[in-house]
Amino acid sequence: MNKQIEAIIFDLDGVITDTAEFHYLAWKKLGEDLGIPFDREFNETLKGVSRTDSLERILELGDRQNDFSEAEKDELATKKNAHYVELIRNISEKDLLPGIESFLIQIKRADIKIAMASASKNALMVANALGITSYFDHIVDAATVVNSKPDPEVFLKAANAVSANPENCIGVEDAAAGVDAINAANMFSVAIGDSTILSHANVVLSSTEELELNRIIDKYFAS
Ligand SMILES: O=P(O)(O)OC[C@H]1O[C@@H](O)[C@H](O)[C@@H](O)[C@@H]1O
Ligand SMILES: [Mg+2]
Numbered sequence: 001m002n003k004q005i006e007a008i009i010f011d012l013d014g015v016i017t018d019t020a021e022f023h024y025l026a027w028k029k030l031g032e033d034l035g036i037p038f039d040r041e042f043n044e045t046l047k048g049v050s051r052t053d054s055l056e057r058i059l060e061l062g063d064r065q066n067d068f069s070e071a072e073k074d075e076l077a078t079k080k081n082a083h084y085v086e087l088i089r090n091i092s093e094k095d096l097l098p099g100i101e102s103f104l105i106q107i108k109r110a111d112i113k114i115a116m117a118s119a120s121k122n123a124l125m126v127a128n129a130l131g132i133t134s135y136f137d138h139i140v141d142a143a144t145v146v147n148s149k150p151d152p153e154v155f156l157k158a159a160n161a162v163s164a165n166p167e168n169c170i171g172v173e174d175a176a177a178g179v180d181a182i183n184a185a186n187m188f189s190v191a192i193g194d195s196t197i198l199s200h201a202n203v204v205l206s207s208t209e210e211l212e213l214n215r216i217i218d219k220y221f222a223s
Contacts, residue, residue: 036062
């Protein structure tokens with residue numbers, strides 16, 4: 001098959017904006033309320049993972065997974081979300097991570113499709129608050145995704161929605177589970193963050209400032 005780039009598919013939290021930090025703070029508060037404190041290292045295992053699966057992992061950490069009914073777990077997840085929504089109340093264009101908007105403009109000019117594959121049910125609201133929705137040809141509705149990253153489902157849904165062949169897609173992620181999902185979707189993975197955690201990506205950049213379309217294209221064709 002002809003190698004070409006049809007779409008670039010973005011994770012949201014921790015890639016486009018630093019909401020990964022707010023997810024961490026909101027889960028940390030819930031964990032402390034439950035007597036299950038945890039650190040940033042454990043938080044790495046929550047990145048990219050859905051709300052319900054994240055709660056399960058925290059309860060397992062405290063060996064409390066059997067202490068709550070499904071209804072009580074729903075209440076806990078709702079409580080975390082209320083705290084998260086409060087933390088992101090004032091986000092706006094100023095909270096776009098450096099280099100993101102210019103990267104989106106470069107992709108648009110190159111006539112490559114842009115999609116979002118976030119596990120967050122708040123993704124559309126956050127994208128609207130950041131003023132970037134119009135750049136996206138498709139934003140996957142997390143409520144329709146059955147399997148959490150590292151399953152490739154959300155990336156495959158995004159590719160399908162913009163009629164792109166997964167092998168001709170590039171995924172951008174900040175989470176280890178997200179990189180696994182991109183790789184499992186048979187896409188080219190670009191990771192932003194710590195290269196010791198994200199070494200399984202095709203390309204690791206230390207910051208969004210380094211996102212530059214020509215550079216990514218060169219790496220993709222060299223792979
Ligand atoms: O609770 P939400 O907004 O639906 O988000 C679900 C998940 O969305 C992912 O993007 C985040 O990396 C996770 O930390 C978060 O738990
Ligand atoms: Mg992320």
